[in-house]
Amino acid sequence: MDEARITSFGLLIAYILPGFTALCGLGTISVTVSSWLRSVPGNCPTVGGFLYVTLTSIGLGMTVNAIRWLTLDSFHHLTGVRYPEWDFSQLQTNLGGYDKLVEFYYRYHEFFGNTLIAGSFTYLTWRFLHPSWQYVLADAVYLAFTALFWLASRDTLTKYYRRVEQLMPKAADKRRDTA
Helix, strand or coil: HHHHHHHHHHHHHHHHHHHHHHHHHHHHHHHHHHHHHHEEECEECCCHHHHHCCCHHHHHHHHHHHHHHHHHHHHHHCCCCCCCCCCCCCCCCCCCHHHHEEEEHHHHHHHHHHHHHHHHHHHHHHHHHHCCHHHHHHHHHHHHHHHHHHHHHHHHHHHHHHHHHHCCCCHHHHHHCCC
């Protein structure tokens, strides 16, 4: 039961929450999406509305994840985060440990990176619709969270790579260590 809870939490933070963040951004430009997100007193949320929001959040979360992989992860690799060479022949032996590393590091990397992408989309969409200098403090907060999530994404990706490399070192590293 604990394993299912940990996995569910990882998927929630990696995909659904960033997807919901992107959905909020779409709600600023779509009347239909905005209606899914609103609850007017006396007009309680419906099961259909919950289903629309949940399924759309998952789909948007997966889309944001692809954008993160294409942009942010590529940028991390270009700026010094070394993509490791793992020996996947050891995966079956170390599958439990690998799963733990995914849940403890990679899901958080996905959360920080995906939320950075989705939050930027949402905030910039909102700012485009509200072009005023009175939001300078909001802009500063946005930039601070952008920097925080970028650094956290980079840190958790680096730690994930290092830990998995310790778990499944490439064959040449194993021969050198035993010699």
